[in-house]
Amino acid sequence: AQSVTQLDSQVPVFEEAPVELRCNYSSSVSVYLFWYVQYPNQGLQLLLKYLSGSTLVKGINGFEAEFNKSQTSFHLRKPSVHISDTAEYFCAVSERSQGNLIFGKGTKLSVKP
């Protein structure tokens, strides 16, 4: 069975600063990895995904993530955040690209002016 750990429940950061949201997973098989963003009272929006190929994945809104198989990590990064990036971010894993997703508990990113 897979599991996802997001170590930080809340990350406060100042506008234009870089940010990294951490995600570690465990699985006995090959997995696909996803990052979703949830704005208040809204559903989830896909930021980026890793299915295969290059381990550095670029997504929307300037976010990117790097798949590290040896460390079983898929950390999300952005070099310069905006106030509008304030939201909750969920890391998720699935055994196959169309299978059900297992979510981490989420990280609330708060960007302050």
Next chain:
Amino acid sequence: GAVVSQHPSWVICKSGTSVKIECRSLDFQATTMFWYRQFPKQSLMLMATSNEGSKATYEQGVEKDKFLINHASLTLSTLTVTSAHPEDSSFYICSANQGLAGGQETQYFGPGTRLLVL
């Protein structure tokens, strides 16, 4: 991009009544849809996987007689919470699987339905 809608976005009901939530894929056909629930300050928990034309597959601990799922067409799945109780109050989110060439399927999520049972 692919759009998934849910209706209603908000529902308040009395204990003992049934509530139906619709999930639609607006611009693509989805052979598979998923239903999640999210409690306050917690992550999404998969409730069931819904395949068009067949019975839903429920996750362990989810009562199939309480949470009825119907996936009658490639663009519509419904979740009915039967005899709702206050503990069923939650945020229910559906997702639809858009099949793309090369197996690059992605789940697209609806905006969610907030259920409050009084």
